[in-house]
Amino acid sequence: MYRYDSYDKTLVLERVEEFRDQVARRLTGALTEEQFRPLRLMNGLYLQLHAYMLRVAIPYGTLSSDQMRKLAHISRRYDKGYGHFTTRQNIQYNWPELEDVPDILAELAEVEMHAIQTSGNVIRNVTTDHFAGVARDEVADPRPYAELIRQWSTLHPEFSFLPRKFKIALTGAEQDRAAIRLHDIGLKLKRREDGDIGFEVIAGGGMGRTPMIGPVIRAHLEPEHLLSYLEAILRVYNQHGRRDNKYKARIKILVHELGTDEFTRQVEAEWARIKDGPLTLPEAEFRRIQAMFAPPPYEATDGSDSRFEKSLAGDTAFAAWVDRNVHAHRAPGHAIVTISLKPHGGIPGDASAQQMEIVADLAERFSFGEIRVSHEQNLILPHVKKSDLYAIWWSLLSFGLGTANAGLLTDIIACPGLDYCSLANARSIPLAQKIASRFDDGERLRNIGDLKIKISGCINACGHHHVGHIGILGVEKKGEELYQLMLGGSGAEDASLARITGRGFSEDGIIDAIETVVDTYLNAREEGEDFLHTYRRLGAEPFKRAIYSGETSK
Amino acid sequence: MNAKILSAHDLRSGLVVYLTSEGGWSRKLVRAAPATDERTEARLLDLSEQAIGGNRVIEPAFIDVDWRETGPVPARLRERIRADGVPTIMPEIPGVAAE
Ligand code: SF4
Numbered sequence: 001m002y003r004y005d006s007y008d009k010t011l012v013l014e015r016v017e018e019f020r021d022q023v024a025r026r027l028t029g030a031l032t033e034e035q036f037r038p039l040r041l042m043n044g045l046y047l048q049l050h051a052y053m054l055r056v057a058i059p060y061g062t063l064s065s066d067q068m069r070k071l072a073h074i075s076r077r078y079d080k081g082y083g084h085f086t087t088r089q090n091i092q093y094n095w096p097e098l099e100d101v102p103d104i105l106a107e108l109a110e111v112e113m114h115a116i117q118t119s120g121n122v123i124r125n126v127t128t129d130h131f132a133g134v135a136r137d138e139v140a141d142p143r144p145y146a147e148l149i150r151q152w153s154t155l156h157p158e159f160s161f162l163p164r165k166f167k168i169a170l171t172g173a174e175q176d177r178a179a180i181r182l183h184d185i186g187l188k189l190k191r192r193e194d195g196d197i198g199f200e201v202i203a204g205g206g207m208g209r210t211p212m213i214g215p216v217i218r219a220h221l222e223p224e225h226l227l228s229y230l231e232a233i234l235r236v237y238n239q240h241g242r243r244d245n246k247y248k249a250r251i252k253i254l255v256h257e258l259g260t261d262e263f264t265r266q267v268e269a270e271w272a273r274i275k276d277g278p279l280t281l282p283e284a285e286f287r288r289i290q291a292m293f294a295p296p297p298y299e300a301t302d303g304s305d306s307r308f309e310k311s312l313a314g315d316t317a318f319a320a321w322v323d324r325n326v327h328a329h330r331a332p333g334h335a336i337v338t339i340s341l342k343p344h345g346g347i348p349g350d351a352s353a354q355q356m357e358i359v360a361d362l363a364e365r366f367s368f369g370e371i372r373v374s375h376e377q378n379l380i381l382p383h384v385k386k387s388d389l390y391a392i393w394w395s396l397l398s399f400g401l402g403t404a405n406a407g408l409l410t411d412i413i414a415c416p417g418l419d420y421c422s423l424a425n426a427r428s429i430p431l432a433q434k435i436a437s438r439f440d441d442g443e444r445l446r447n448i449g450d451l452k453i454k455i456s457g458c459i460n461a462c463g464h465h466h467v468g469h470i471g472i473l474g475v476e477k478k479g480e481e482l483y484q485l486m487l488g489g490s491g492a493e494d495a496s497l498a499r500i501t502g503r504g505f506s507e508d509g510i511i512d513a514i515e516t517v518v519d520t521y522l523n524a525r526e527e528g529e530d531f532l533h534t535y536r537r538l539g540a541e542p543f544k545r546a547i548y549s550g551e552t553s554k
Numbered sequence: 555m556n557a558k559i560l561s562a563h564d565l566r567s568g569l570v571v572y573l574t575s576e577g578g579w580s581r582k583l584v585r586a587a588p589a590t591d592e593r594t595e596a597r598l599l600d601l602s603e604q605a606i607g608g609n610r611v612i613e614p615a616f617i618d619v620d621w622r623e624t625g626p627v628p629a630r631l632r633e634r635i636r637a638d639g640v641p642t643i644m645p646e647i648p649g650v651a652a653e
Contacts, residue, residue, distance in 0.1 A: 419641035
């Protein structure tokens with residue numbers, strides 16, 4: 001994992017002390033709220049529906065055991081004993097008091113973490129594939145590049161006041177687990193036919209009010225030019241992005257309005273001016289960073305493991321968990337474990353302090369002290385020996401972390417919604433809970449197979465409803481919650497935007513509608529066909545007919 | 555009867571508070587002072603300006619309520635959830651429920 005150098009350390013510590021001073025001045029009244037608000041937002045402190053909320057960055061979703069323990073400690077000491085892992089691989093605390101925030105930030109700095117640029121019109125926390133560095137289908141590890149982007153974008157003076165927020169996602173794998181086509185910039189490491197590795201560059205994707213799948217603006221970018229090319233994109237955006245209208249200020253609108261060709265032309269022209277300048281990656285520095293992401297010293301095995309095979313054969317519950325929550329690893333005899341933060345009846349993405357500590361301990365014992373946060377709001381142990389899986393599973397079960405539902409219908413992404421968020425129109429979490437209780441049957445879930453439900457409590461789409469196989473958007477109608485149903489989205493390599501089925505539903509109505517959609521799929525699917533493919537084969541009609549025909553007015 | 559009450563957040567804790575008829579701030583919705591005409595609204599706003607000046611609260615805003623025998627009931631679900639002080643899915647969370 002990356003370790004701070006003295007520059008990183010100084011920068012973060014200075015920022016903590018600066019904020020401590022600002023909070024003190026706010027409390028005495030020397031700073032008004034108008035003056036203070038932008039300062040607190042720069043440090044990740046929002047005011048939400050019930051209280052302040054502190055958003056802490058987890059750079060590219062990678063955490064050490066020590067960092068996870070610190071997150072647990074902070075939740076216990078300064079908050080209400082839990083935290084919420086978000087779709088941006090960050091963590092949010094829902095109840096910090098203003099006076100405590102400088103201390104929280106100082107504690108975070110002790111473990112090389114911070115909340116800088118988790119708000120505001122800046123380049124936000126860079127996200128990656130949560131299986132980065134261990135996935136079998138990976139061409140190269142994107143994390144060293146993600147770290148370079150983090151360094152380049154942190155407090156970048158030219159990009160501190162962008163027209164709107166800006167999100168960059170990377171992957172090095174064929175399967176897109178980072179939703180790169182739905183980000184302001186998406187980067188994919190690919191091997192060309194001649195063997196050279198480079199980035200496919202996507203720009204102008206996004207969700208929110210106007211969802212767009214980003215077009216490829218460059219098929220192959222040599223890695224040493226990554227930062228200059230990003231700088232060129234940001235410059236074009238910074239100059240021409242629509243500052244006149246908040247709703248049109250994201251880069252996707254600019255790319256759309258200019259057209260991909262013209263946007264690309266402008267980027268390339270800007271790039272031609274700065275290419276081969278000071279932003280060209282110095283080989284030695286890159287090697288230094290890359291070395292910090294070198295694979296851990298895996299125990300050499302031939303990949304066979306009789307102990308694991310025996311547990312698998314002897315324990316069907318364990319086998320069901322392995323089937324869903326354990327993924328192929330590039331090192332023989334090893335596996336990637338997905339720890340579900342979606343227990344049926346729980347709150348998607350929430351973890352208690354105790355659960356965080358358990359995960360930290362398990363990572364330390366079994367995963368070289370490393371943890372990942374996925375954008376699907378689960379935690380990952382990336383380097384587990386297969387022979388340890390059975391013991392890990394039992395420990396997870398004991399602490400409510402052993403749900404065998406990764407990628408299944410109840411592995412729901414849900415934004416905080418109207419239970420926490422001041423922008424929300426409707427609640428998301430109770431809906432996720434009700435769906436889970438309606439489908440609370442492992443066999444049924446496994447029979448249904450891969451199905452991603454994503455719920456947002458408003459048009460901002462933090463719950464990624466546009467790319468849910470089944471997406472749900474909460475709206476407010478006459479003071480009540482109403483839910484719109486959307487079908488057929490995907491945030492993966494076959495990205496598509498979900499389409500609305502028709503008029504909305506009450507909370508109970510939408511649960512029934514989902515069940516109808518699932519039943520329609522089960523009746524119509526062909527051998528081995530998952531939900532999304534059945535939907536794509538049949539189109540929306542049979543689903544709409546089933547939902548809206550026998551419907552009593554709800 | 556339709557009325558307005560003034561809600562804000564406590565500067566230090568960030569928690570939801572309501573302006574009372576004594577000019578104080580309470581976590582309890584039932585203590586909120588109603589305004590049914592513009593003059594009272596202006597008076598409440600004036601009190602809240604003083605509280606902001608006195609550095610107690612932030613982000614004051616009027617909310618619509620239905621004033622019943624038992625007290626105010628906010629018109630919007632959002633405000634009913636805010637008045638509870640806790641997320642609907644965690645009513646037991648300690649130390650923040652408005653009761
Ligand atoms: S989607 Fe809307 S309701 Fe949900 S967290 Fe984002 S802003 Fe809040």
